[in-house]
Amino acid sequence: MINFQKPLKNKRLFVTFFLFAALLFAQATSFAQVNITFPLSRIVFQRSNANTATFVVSGTYQQGIPERVEASLVPMAAGQGTETSWQLLEANPIGGIFSGTITGQGGWYKLKVRVIRNGQVAEQTETERIGIGEVFVVAGQSNARGLQNYGAPSANDDRVNCFNFLNASFETNELPEPNFAHLNSDSYIAPYGYSAWSWGKLGDMLTNRLNVPVLFFNAALEGTTSRAWRESTTGWATNPYIGGTYTNQLPYSQLRVTIKQYASLTGIRAVLWHQGEADTQFFLSEGEIVSNLQQVVSQSRNDSGHDISWMIAKVSYNARTESAVINAQNRVIQTTHNVFEGPATDNLQVPRPDGVHIQGQALSTLAELWNASLTQDFFNRSQPQAPVPIPIVKIGCADNGQVKLTVQGNFSSYSWNTGWNEHIFNTGPGSYRLKARDAAGNFLFSPTINISNKTFEALPKPNQPTIIAKSNLVICAGDKAELTVQDASGFRWSNGATSQNIFIGDNQAYRVQIKDQNGCWSDFSAGVSAVVNPVPEVPTVVAKGPLDFCADASVELEVQGATSQATNRSIEWSSGQKTGTITVNTSGQYAVRAMNQYNCYSSYSTPLRVTVHPLPATPSIVASGPLRFCEGETVTLSANTPLTTIWNDKVSSQQLKVAASGSYQARTRDALGCTSLPSPEVKVEVNPIPAPPKITKYSPFTLEATGEYLPNIQFKWTYGDKNTITTDNLLKAVDAGKYSVTAFYYIDDAHMCASPASDDYQYILESSVSQIAVYPNPSTDGAFSVESLNNIENANIYVVDATGKVIFYQYLPSFTKSQPIKVTDLPSGFYMLRINGSRFPAVTQKLWVIR
Incomplete structure (x- = not known):
């Protein structure tokens, strides 16, 4: 097994030098003809599983701007690929360089590039041995x-x-x-x-x-x-x-x-x-x-x-x-x-x-x-990975004898042979090369970009612009006419302005240059000027009253001599009116101007400032208590304002004590003397006190309060330490003693008006009267009233004659007050009344009928 070793560097240095020299030779090609800078011969682009690949083709061309640059692939030998039609690389390329993409099928090709000018092939070149495989x-x-x-x-x-x-x-x-x-x-x-x-x-x-x-x-x-x-x-x-x-x-x-x-x-x-x-x-x-x-x-x-x-x-x-x-x-x-x-x-x-x-x-x-x-x-x-497109650099115009280099595509970093690290910058003549990294960290080189004087000849110049008047060029002195020019990337006017639109107010001639999207400037346009007409004199305004007042007043403003204005002269107020006199009730500055036969307006007159003070806020009335109360009581009304308060346009006080029924409003007055609108109306209702009642004995066991009262009156009976309220004027008195009564009625759920108490009435429970009282007895017509001292539940009332025969019967679920008994058509004589009930032993009473 051969151990790891490091080969000598000499061969690498030689190869590097050879490649660098070859590259310089390729870059030295001038604009005299079309030249392919990428791809290089014998490169192979990875094909897709559909047997196709798309790759960048870039190069240079002679000065002037062609209509388009096209490319095609032609097999190196029959059967080694599929010839393509001419494919557009770039339309109207500028700056002497072109780039675009071409798509072909797997094969071994000559890459042909041609430049089209005036509909004809002007230049053509080729690179052999370009592979898709x-x-x-x-x-x-x-x-x-x-x-x-x-x-x-x-x-x-x-x-x-x-x-x-x-x-x-x-x-x-x-x-x-x-x-x-x-x-x-x-x-x-x-x-x-x-x-x-x-x-x-x-x-x-x-x-x-x-x-x-x-x-x-x-x-x-x-x-x-x-x-x-x-x-x-x-x-x-x-x-x-x-x-x-x-x-x-x-x-x-x-x-x-x-x-x-x-x-x-x-x-x-x-x-x-x-x-x-x-x-x-x-x-x-x-x-x-x-x-x-x-x-x-x-x-x-x-x-x-x-x-x-x-x-x-x-x-x-x-x-x-x-x-x-x-x-x-x-x-x-x-x-x-x-x-x-x-x-x-x-x-x-x-x-x-x-x-x-x-x-x-x-x-x-x-x-x-x-x-x-x-x-x-x-x-x-398997999953083939397509080539990453090389960085494409475009040349555009820039000011001050420079061109703008712009890198197309998204890359994470940029490194130029000059040390720049931006994707856009302006520069002058020289050779420039970019190394860019994509988001994955892959890096690629752009072709070398050679900038020379011929580069500038290959940059487009926009057509001479035409100035358009956006308003009438016949204007009044002091006014402006608006000039504009077609959309562009930049503008230079003869007066130094750099906006698309300018405003002019004199009769000088104005010209403009425009810059296109490539940064190239056109020639100056033809000049455009305005006609300036004079304006009339400024009129004078007088006020026919104070200019400082409250919002419920107004003032008239008048133009001096307005009624004698010439027919060729009219007026217009800053507030829009066109009459000699206007009525003003709103704060502001008011001025007027005149118009002459040229439809030119004068400047506005010295403005008159009208100050209209707002009325104080409309107050609300706050009551210290209920607005419905009894006679003898009062309520205090207050307005929710620290300003002076005027009640019903008569009384001036912060508060108003009211003891009588009526409607009440409040206004406020501020330090300037302005009076507010009246508050919402408040109605006060004072209710009368009932007259004190009198007590009389109504029946053996019942007292009566007498007096003239409305149906809603109730009565409060007082005896000893007890109180009883009745909705009628009767009270069953079961205890002897001193009684008094008060009449009252409610004006709301919580408030009532009560009379003074009646005189005391000494009620005596007669000892001769049993628990059952019958009256009148004797009766001349058989009609009696029966009253029980105590209330009896489930009461049975019988009247029987001397033989024991029941001649009258009445059942009362609750026997609480005097009950009439009428036994008509009875002969004179004595009869017996018997009453019993729940937990009430039977009692009898003799009845006497006299005819």
Whole structure:
């Protein structure tokens, strides 16, 4: 097993110098003819699974602005692709450069570009060997990288390509821009492939089978374990052969820079992985190898920002085979998304001359094994990544003898060969080159932009503008006319203005230049001027009253001599009226102007300021208590204002004490003498006090309050420490003693008006009267009234004659007051009254009828 070693830098320096010199030669092409600056010969763009690719075409042309630039693809040989029609790259390109995209099917092409002027082909050029096909990045260890002088066969098909460059210094951040070449037996395959190895032969097989060109990049490094690949995805990897660590975060750093710089430019079909010999040598476990490979696959996808397909060969032979290594590789193939099974190479050329490396004819066999694994099913199911469009730089006009360079597209960073890091800037003559990074960190170079005097000749000049008057150009002295010009990106007027519209007030001629969207200025327009007419004298205004008053007053303003104005002169107030006299009742400044026969207005007269003081706020009345109350009471009315209050336009006081019914309003007066509108009306209602009642005896057990009262009157009886309220004027008195009564009525739920108390009445419960009283007794007509001292529930009232016959009966659920009994048609004589009830023993009373 060959240990890790670092090749010499000399060859890389030579190749770099050669590429740089070639690039300078290409950039030196003048504008004398059309020239293609991208793509370079032998580049291969990754095709889609639909067998198509779209890529950028850019270049330069001679001075002047063409109508359009077109491109087409023509197969290098019959059957090696499908010729396209002419496709538009860019219409009316400016600044001597053009760019656009072209789409074609898989094949090996001449890229033709032509410039159209006046409907004719003016210039035409072509670049040979532009490919749409398959791009692979090789990774792994020495049987992937290859070695010199091991019998590596050259690719015979012209369509098999590489970038013949060796990154001898293991640069990790940026590699030279690729200059593609045919893959010969001793070619390097950038960035670290050391020979054609088996890849040239595989390229022949693929181009023969797929009939599309093939491009290889190679990031493999000899003597590397899967552990070293995994460790270097995030840091420094251990070198088990010589101790210490690999330099420059090898080996993964070469795969990272290849993906970010080369695979982003061309697109990629898949990473072809051949590694495992070192894992066998250092006895890595199956589980670790699975984890290592999955991490490397995942990191490659993170770094590219795409789901890159992988094909993993089954490799362990290092003087012996190791099943753990093969098992791990199978597990990764079977369990990892978008990873495909590669060739099994352990049985190839066993034993091997040096114990590890495949040599001689076996390299062709190795190519056959890879070809057998790259099946049509793989091409159907793998996920090719399209090329990332290179940065497109557009040239536009700028002031002060400069041009503006603008980068199209979205990139995360910009780095120019001059040190600038912006996507737009102004500059002068020179050569400019951009390196830009996209959101995934992939970086691409723009073609070199050469700025010279001929660049300015190829910038468009807008047509001479025409000034448009947006208002009448016949104006009055002091007024302005508005001039405008068509929409543009910038404007320069002869008076120094830079807006699209200007206003002029004199008879000078005005001209304008316009700038288009490319920053280019036109010639000056023709001049435009205005006609300025005179204005009349300023009139005078007089006031016919005070100019300071309350809002309920007004003042007249009059134009002096308004009634004698000439017929060719009219007036107009600042408030809009057109009469000689106006009536004003609103604060403000009032002025008037005159108009002459040219319809020109004078300036406004010196304004008269009218101050109209607002009326105080209309007050609200607040009452200290109810607005309905009894005679003898009062309510105090207050207005909710600190200002002077005037009640019913008569009384001036902050408060008003009211004792009589009526309606009340309040106004307020401020310090300026302005009086408010009247408040909402408040109505006060004073209710009379009832006359004191008199007490008389209504019946043996009932007292009566007498007097003339309305039906809503109630009575409050007081005797001893007791009170009884009745809704009629009668009270059953069951206790002897002193009684008094008050008449009252409610004016609302909480307020009543009551009379003074009556004189005391001494009620005597007659001892001769039992609990039942009958009156009149005797009766001349058989009509009696029966009254019980105590209330009787479920009372039964009987009247029986001398024989015991019941001649009258009445049932009362509640016997509480005097009850009439009428036993008519009875002969004179004595009868017996009997009463009983619940919890009331029967009592009898004699009735006497006299006819």
